[in-house]
Amino acid sequence: MPILAAFFGFTYEFRWPILWAAPHPTWLIDGILTTLRLSVLSWVFAVILGIIFGALRTVPYRPLRAVATVYVEFFRNVPLLVWLFFWYFGAPEVFPEFVRQWFIRHGIEMWSAIAAISFYHGARFAEVIRAGIQSIPKTQLEAGIASGLSVGQTYRLIIIPIALRLIVPPATNESLNLLKNTSLAMTIGVAELTFATRQIETYTAKAIEAFTAGTLIYLV
């Protein structure tokens, strides 16, 4: 530690024990739990949206494809932070009063974050799933229809299960991105891990210890 101080040319009093002093571990653990809850809920919605819209982008019907393309391209190309602000500050104004009050009473920050992350990552998952579906030979679809299944049934029973198995590597990558992106929810007040890290920092002014803890937890 003195070596680091000499190297940086400043005096910084390292106090690692603050990490396990009274309420700080609770904050970190609460932060981890919130991060996990936010990630899992958003992931479920994102995967559902991704499968729906990813598949819709490949069906033989032009209007459905157009709708899906609009969704994917619009939600994918706008930064997630902007979406978070939109869903937290902007969107509630559009809903009627009683809906707004229900949300405010039931943790609107979390719901806005889930909405923003689900729609954004839903669009990204849709691209991954579309790539997966397009890598399946078209003969599968034709065989399904020739066997008497409707297009919807073919997709549900044949194409999508195959695609899901194909896309495990990029889907894992996208899931990790989702987990990392939950850190953005701190900007609208969701008390997840990065928020907890900052809380420790503001309470103790020991930035390096606090952020080391947060960084290591994310790496794990």
Added chain:
Amino acid sequence: MSFDWAVILGNAKFLLLQGLIGIGAYGGGTLRLAIPAILLGFCVGIVLGLARLASRPWIHYPAVIYIEVMRGIPLVMVIFWFWFLVPVMIGRAVPEYWVALTAFVIFEGAYIGEIIRAGIQSVPKGQNDAATASGLSYVQTMWSIILPQAIRNMIPSLVTQFIVLFKDTSLASIIGMMDLTKAAQTVSERDIRPFEMYLFIAVVYWVFTYSMSRFSRWLEVRMSPERST
């Protein structure tokens, strides 16, 4: 509740000039951050990519650790690290723009390093052998033969990474840099019409990133008939 166009028109000049480009009293600006970040990140990426491919362990392993750490933590964390460390290290307050630029170059450099590594590895090994057989040194081989081919291979990935970086500049607003997102925040705090404001900047971001991805697709098509591999 009607859609208020006037608030968009009235504030568009501030949003676009100050937030997007960076001309104005606040310094900042999304493009002013993104373009130097990608250029410097490219330089860092080349160094990292070559270091990751190095055979000497004392070059290879630090590069691997650096890349894996940067890829494992959220960009928000990196921004906060620099936000707290840089003023302490330099000894005085640093404007948000420079903190953000440093954080972005360090962070994106890791991702670009991976792209460049993939690009270099996509050049057929025969080129390396032929160069060595012709008596060229490592530096000459890299500079004149491998890198030009590698860079052509990875231009689509680099453009994609620039699109990602452009979207990520919105995170600089968290430490207060006046980019497009922060400009919208500032305006909507004053005019209290967040729905219109955030929708407006969503459209602006969308216009830019969609154009860039169309450009990337055009580049790919234009380059493919000429690719020798």
